[in-house]
Amino acid sequence: MSFQAKRLCKLTLGPVLMLTSALVLAAGGETSQVNMSPGVTEVGKNIYDLHMIILGICTVIGLGVFGVMFYSIIYHRKSRGVAPATFHESTAVEIAWTVVPFLILILMAVPATSTLLQIYDNDDADLDILVTGYQWKWKYEYINENGENVSFFSNLKTAQGEIHNLEAKGEHYLLEVDEPLVIPVDKKVRFLVTANDVIHSWWVPALAVKKDAIPGFINETWARVEQTGVYRGQCAELCGTNHGFMPIVVNVVDQSEFDQWLGEKEKDAAAVKKLMAQNFTLDELMARGKSVYARNCQACHGANGEGGVGKAIAGSPIATGDLATHMDVVIHGVPGTAMQAFGGQLNDVDMAAVLTYQRSAFGNNMGDKVQPIDVFNHKKG
Amino acid sequence: MGDYHHGPAKGLSRWLFTTNHKDIGTMYLWFSFAMFILGGSFAMVIRAELFEPGMQLVDPAFFNQMTTLHGLVMVFGAIMPSFVGLANWLIPMMIGAPDMALPRMNNWSFWILPPTFLVLASTLFMEGGAPAFGWTFYAPLSTTYAPPSVTFFIFSIHVLGLSSIMGSINIIATVMNMRAPGMTYMKMPLFVWTWLITAFLLVAVMPVLAGAVTMMLMDIHFGTSFFSAAGGGDPVLFQHVFWFFGHPEVYIIILPAFGVISQVIPAFSRKPLFGYASMVYATASIAFLSFIVWAHHMFTVGMPVAGELFFMYATMLIAVPTGVKVFNWVTTMWRGALTFETPMLFAIGFLILFTIGGFTGLMLAIAPADFQYHDSYFVVAHFHYVMVAGAVFSMSAGIYFWLPKWCGRMYNEAMGKTHFWISFIGFNLAFFPQHFVGLAGMPRRIPDYALQFADFNMMSSIGAFIYGASQILFLYNVIATIVAGKPVSDEKVWDGAEGLEWTLPTPAPYHTFETPPLVK
Numbered sequence: 050m051s052f053q054a055k056r057l058c059k060l061t062l063g064p065v066l067m068l069t070s071a072l073v074l075a076a077g078g079e080t081s082q083v084n085m086s087p088g089v090t091e092v093g094k095n096i097y098d099l100h101m102i103i104l105g106i107c108t109v110i111g112l113g114v115f116g117v118m119f120y121s122i123i124y125h126r127k128s129r130g131v132a133p134a135t136f137h138e139s140t141a142v143e144i145a146w147t148v149v150p151f152l153i154l155i156l157m158a159v160p161a162t163s164t165l166l167q168i169y170d171n172d173d174a175d176l177d178i179l180v181t182g183y184q185w186k187w188k189y190e191y192i193n194e195n196g197e198n199v200s201f202f203s204n205l206k207t208a209q210g211e212i213h214n215l216e217a218k219g220e221h222y223l224l225e226v227d228e229p230l231v232i233p234v235d236k237k238v239r240f241l242v243t244a245n246d247v248i249h250s251w252w253v254p255a256l257a258v259k260k261d262a263i264p265g266f267i268n269e270t271w272a273r274v275e276q277t278g279v280y281r282g283q284c285a286e287l288c289g290t291n292h293g294f295m296p297i298v299v300n301v302v303d304q305s306e307f308d309q310w311l312g313e314k315e316k317d318a319a320a321v322k323k324l325m326a327q328n329f330t331l332d333e334l335m336a337r338g339k340s341v342y343a344r345n346c347q348a349c350h351g352a353n354g355e356g357g358v359g360k361a362i363a364g365s366p367i368a369t370g371d372l373a374t375h376m377d378v379v380i381h382g383v384p385g386t387a388m389q390a391f392g393g394q395l396n397d398v399d400m401a402a403v404l405t406y407q408r409s410a411f412g413n414n415m416g417d418k419v420q421p422i423d424v425f426n427h428k429k430g
Numbered sequence: 431m432g433d434y435h436h437g438p439a440k441g442l443s444r445w446l447f448t449t450n451h452k453d454i455g456t457m458y459l460w461f462s463f464a465m466f467i468l469g470g471s472f473a474m475v476i477r478a479e480l481f482e483p484g485m486q487l488v489d490p491a492f493f494n495q496m497t498t499l500h501g502l503v504m505v506f507g508a509i510m511p512s513f514v515g516l517a518n519w520l521i522p523m524m525i526g527a528p529d530m531a532l533p534r535m536n537n538w539s540f541w542i543l544p545p546t547f548l549v550l551a552s553t554l555f556m557e558g559g560a561p562a563f564g565w566t567f568y569a570p571l572s573t574t575y576a577p578p579s580v581t582f583f584i585f586s587i588h589v590l591g592l593s594s595i596m597g598s599i600n601i602i603a604t605v606m607n608m609r610a611p612g613m614t615y616m617k618m619p620l621f622v623w624t625w626l627i628t629a630f631l632l633v634a635v636m637p638v639l640a641g642a643v644t645m646m647l648m649d650i651h652f653g654t655s656f657f658s659a660a661g662g663g664d665p666v667l668f669q670h671v672f673w674f675f676g677h678p679e680v681y682i683i684i685l686p687a688f689g690v691i692s693q694v695i696p697a698f699s700r701k702p703l704f705g706y707a708s709m710v711y712a713t714a715s716i717a718f719l720s721f722i723v724w725a726h727h728m729f730t731v732g733m734p735v736a737g738e739l740f741f742m743y744a745t746m747l748i749a750v751p752t753g754v755k756v757f758n759w760v761t762t763m764w765r766g767a768l769t770f771e772t773p774m775l776f777a778i779g780f781l782i783l784f785t786i787g788g789f790t791g792l793m794l795a796i797a798p799a800d801f802q803y804h805d806s807y808f809v810v811a812h813f814h815y816v817m818v819a820g821a822v823f824s825m826s827a828g829i830y831f832w833l834p835k836w837c838g839r840m841y842n843e844a845m846g847k848t849h850f851w852i853s854f855i856g857f858n859l860a861f862f863p864q865h866f867v868g869l870a871g872m873p874r875r876i877p878d879y880a881l882q883f884a885d886f887n888m889m890s891s892i893g894a895f896i897y898g899a900s901q902i903l904f905l906y907n908v909i910a911t912i913v914a915g916k917p918v919s920d921e922k923v924w925d926g927a928e929g930l931e932w933t934l935p936t937p938a939p940y941h942t943f944e945t946p947p948l949v950k
């Protein structure tokens with residue numbers, strides 16, 4: 050092997066090693082995606098095209114620049130006995146490589162502008178959904194001009210055991226929720242995005258939608274999905290401790306299926322209203338409270354009430370003390386801490402259940418029942 | 431002051447009270463290396479946690495503290511002070527001045543740094559933990575929802591800003607007033623030029639950062655609502671103010687690096703820098719443009735479309751002068767007589783990898799595409815290509831290049847080259863796959879991730895450990911050189927090196943250019 054050849058080998062070793070390992074992994078595990086996906090919306094395809102064009106332009110320029118550089122590295126080395134040239138400027142060349150990139154950029158700006166304008170065309174939506182970011186879950190509210198809005202929270206469903214490596218991780222690890230957003234296919238759905246506490250960002254790559262959720266402001270964005278299916282995303286803006294654990298799942302269905310689903314949701318809402326007037330037994334409250342706790346409180350207060358981000362519930366002076374104070378804490382939250390106001394997030398039935406549960410679970414033995422009507426009265430003051 | 435030609439004082443007081451630009455430069459460099467190790471160890475914690483899906487080593491709250499402190503320490507503790515150190519050592523020697531213009535302030539601007547970082551690091555042990563809101567500290571996460579230690583963080587930022595402003599004023603004063611006779615502006619080495627422009631950027635934007643943290647302080651402690659919508663304020667205002675500082679800041683980091691590369695490549699190509707004048711103009715236009723592109727970090731906050739278009743076009747424009755620089759460096763190598771000592775290897779590494787980072791920057795500038803890239807690992811890959819392979823590689827190039835001049839001893843070339851190759855491979859293994867996971871949809875700043883990102887994250891972690899380990903070799907090589915390197919006495923050290931600093935004796939004496947040289 051000649052000296053140059055050896056040299057060349059050495060110089061290319063790094064990138065080659067890296068690329069091959071990347072390719073081997075990419076080919077070996079079919080799960081490893083290496084590029085943006087065009088997704089399932091027209092906007093997404095346009096963005097994908099922009100991405101590929103600009104990537105192509107960069108690759109061509111890069112090959113040119115690196116080609117010249119490697120030519121020099123190989124042929125203009127001192128060990129070949131070359132005498133260095135002395136030129137150090139050339140107005141023509143310098144103008145050329147200022148003007149040509151400028152022109153390329155103007156060409157690039159044209160499709161970029163038109164796609165941007167398309168993204169910003171928020172008018173004439175078929176359906177409006179208010180998306181609200183909370184620490185650390187999403188709330189979806191279907192705006193219904195002639196009736197009650199349907200709304201619900203969407204929480205991470207992945208079990209703590211999976212996260213802490215105690216059980217096997219499922220296929221959609223960290224990308225699964227208890228209740229997905231459901232939208233109809235081929236309809237222009239407008240998302241009104243806001244937040245309750247800090248800034249979040251609602252991102253579903255397949256829909257090519259990413260919009261910051263900012264407290265006090267409502268951002269608009271939209272998607273017209275062309276294919277039914279389940280699409281997954283995540284919060285994209287650092288929003289505190291559990292930022293990595295607030296996924297988004299969008300279930301895109303046919304219009305008829307959507308109508309049916311929305312109808313059921315409306316019925317459920319009516320049913321909860323009825324429950325509000327009902328009295329429950331301790332067992333009923335405890336059973337319901339357990340699941341409410343698991344969904345809404347466990348992430349901070351621990352599966353056994355041992356605490357974590359939040360204080361321990363087991364033996365807590367609040368949960369084993371005066372009921373009114375306990376209600377205050379959960380309904381209005383503790384300002385300036387991670388303990389949010391759950392008054393607007395849980396309906397009165399769930400609120401009553403979780404309060405009862407906290408007072409009599411984890412070794413707490415208050416044994417008292419909180420009924421929906423108590424919560425209602427407390428809220429009224 | 432009987433004996434003007436005194437040497438350094440003895441013991442600790444030499445370092446505490448020194449006003450000598452070389453001593454202060456040395457302290458800056460060692461301090462920044464210490465911060466590089468500290469920030470690097472935070473990064474190792476991050477990459478260890480991300481080695482596999484699932485939470486293994488740390489909890490999410492601590493993870494966020496690590497990402498925050500890693501960013502802050504690397505930007506404000508490692509990269510910025512390291513280039514100030516280089517400036518202290520080199521600017522007087524390059525322009526034929528005996529010292530910096532304001533030597534006492536020079537001492538002060540260094541010595542306020544270590545206690546400040548002590549304060550910042552101590553927040554890790556405070557109740558509620560260290561700041562956990564990212565190095566960009568977006569409100570209201572950094573105000574209403576911040577841990578109590580945020581007040582110490584604000585204090586640290588204020589003092590760091592003070593240090594930077596003092597350092598910059600010093601550099602501006604030195605370059606404007608202390609050039610040797612005949613050293614006109616257009617004869618100054620590019621490193622001096624890039625630092626002069628950087629210093630102006632710093633003086634312009636550090637007060638803006640101070641304003642941002644002061645508003646935070648007011649919101650937290652004095653009942654104002656600058657950034658709280660509930661009180662009539664605007665959380666997005668924070669981002670505008672922050673990025674009005676933040677974007678120029680990234681050029682503050684990279685321009686001195688450009689300067690180093692512009693000294694190293696000609697030396698090992700044995701050919702003058704191509705397009706000196708256009709380099710100066712390109713640097714100045716990058717600096718100017720850097721003030722009007724800040725909202726490209728905010729394409730998804732819901733700006734009006736006109737704003738969106740303006741910031742997209744302006745950002746795309748930055749690629750032009752950046753391209754000019756790259757073309758000039760490559761043309762400098764063209765038909766030179768190249769050798770590949772360690773500084774040149776790092777410079778070539780810089781050239782390749784920084785260019786890749788510039789390309790991804792151009793991609794990020796395309797606003798509609800940025801809706802997919804933003805806050806994903808693609809951005810993380812982008813800025814590590816420009817900051818690590820850009821700023822840190824050029825710093826390594828600079829240290830290997832000037833170290834023999836400073837201490838009169840040659841570093842171990844084989845070890846230097848090994849350091850380069852391990853760094854280069856480790857760096858790319860760590861950060862190239864991050865482009866892939868970012869494009870596939872992995873958000874940044876998450877402590878755990880979905881299974882489809884697992885392979886590339888593991889690669890990334892392995893690469894990061896390799897890169898981290900290679901810095902120990904660097905440390906060893908530098909210490910071994912200073913203590914027992916092969917003595918060099920040749921003034922030029924490198925046969926292709928040009929500039930006033932190479933006319934001085936090797937090692938550079940404690941006091942240099944007490945009588946200014948005449949520059950023809």
Ligand code: HEM
Nearest residue numbers: 680684726727749752788791792794795804805813816817
């Ligand atoms: C051709 C030149 C460049 C262009 C066009 C460019 C463009 C961009 C854009 C548009 C973003 C925002 C991406 C997003 O958050 O969605 C970004 C992020 C970033 N860039 Fe660059 N960039 C360039 C060079 C540089 C350089 C030289 C540096 C520093 C040495 C740098 C450091 C950063 C950093 C630190 C971030 C991320 C900040 C954060 O959110 O934490 N960039 N760049």
Ligand SMILES: [Cu+2]
Nearest residue numbers: 284286288292
């Ligand atoms: Cu988040």
Ligand SMILES: [Cu+2]
Nearest residue numbers: 677680726727
């Ligand atoms: Cu920027």
